[in-house]
Amino acid sequence: MRHGVVILPEHRWRDARRRWTRAEEIGFDHAWTYDQLMWRWLRDEPWFGTVPTLTAAATATSRIELGTMVATPTYRHPVPFAKEVMALDDISDGRFVCGLGAGAGAVDDLVVDPVERTPRQRADRFAEFVEVTDLLLRQRKTSYSGEHYRLDEVSMNPGCVRRPRTPFAIAATGPRGMRLAARHADTWITAGAPGTFDARPYEQALPDIARQVRAVDDACAAEGRDPASLRRLLLAGAAVGGVLDSVESWRDTAGRCAEIGVTDLVVHWPRPGFPYAGDERVLDDIADDLAPVAAGGRR
DSSP, X not given: OEEEEEOXXXXXXXXXXXXXXXXXXXXXXXXXXXXXXXXXXXXXXXXXXXXXXXXXXXXXXXXXXEEESOBOTTTOOHHHHHHHHHHHXXXXXXXXXXXXXXXXXXXXXXXXXOOOOOHHHHHHHHHHHHHHHHHHHHXXXXXXXXXXXXXXXXXXXXXXXXXXXXXXXXXXXXXXXXHHHHHHOSEEEEXXXXXXXXXXXXXXXXXXXXXXXXXXXXXXXXXXXXXXXXXXXXEOSSSEEOTTSOHHHHHHHHHHHHHHTOOEXXXXXXXXXXXXXXXXXXXXXXXXXXXXXXXXXXX
């Protein structure tokens, strides 16, 4: 089991830096931040840009993987985004993970893209977005003609540090998205039941996760891929609650997740209030479990 943490981009860097470096010291395998312009419950609160935040985190750390949770075509075009991914991959010396998702069609989405799309339309655009981004990061020159994107000899030089490209982590809960993850991703992401922001106790939520894991296994089989080659990441906190209530609940969740085939468990850095309210001291207890791994390098 690998462990990660989401750090919201809500603090000025002089304060945020401590959280990113502490995440590495604790022994987390990966740390993420949300790729949003504004965000759900914190629309009127401080909120900083994703790529500058991850760039700063890359220069402040040396071991931990860093990623977007998750980038969507709502805010991103494949060409400038691929350039930023290539730069983050270089600055982090190959520690960047490109987290991708279709977007939920929420109010924040309409700030940049005023066209309201159906779930099918968002899925169509996302499939093309993933395909184009994949090609850009694998190739020195890319041309492409699709419904949503058209490229003519776009150059990507020098390419990614990690070959054949920066790894993808794709968020998906439906059959089509899972097939896309099976085709392109190194890691599949779920946050639990789709569209749910009322966290159930993890004991109640995990049976749904187990069903999703079986579905992504089927998606891999349909794509001719060994299911064991795809990592499965559970993002706790929105639909799956109680994980960071104590170090015991964290250990219990990790054990139960491993039993159902989850390979990566990600929590949110505890905040003083809603959302993700919690006590940072629990992270110190987690550090006692993860410290040997942190000292020895990546899992």
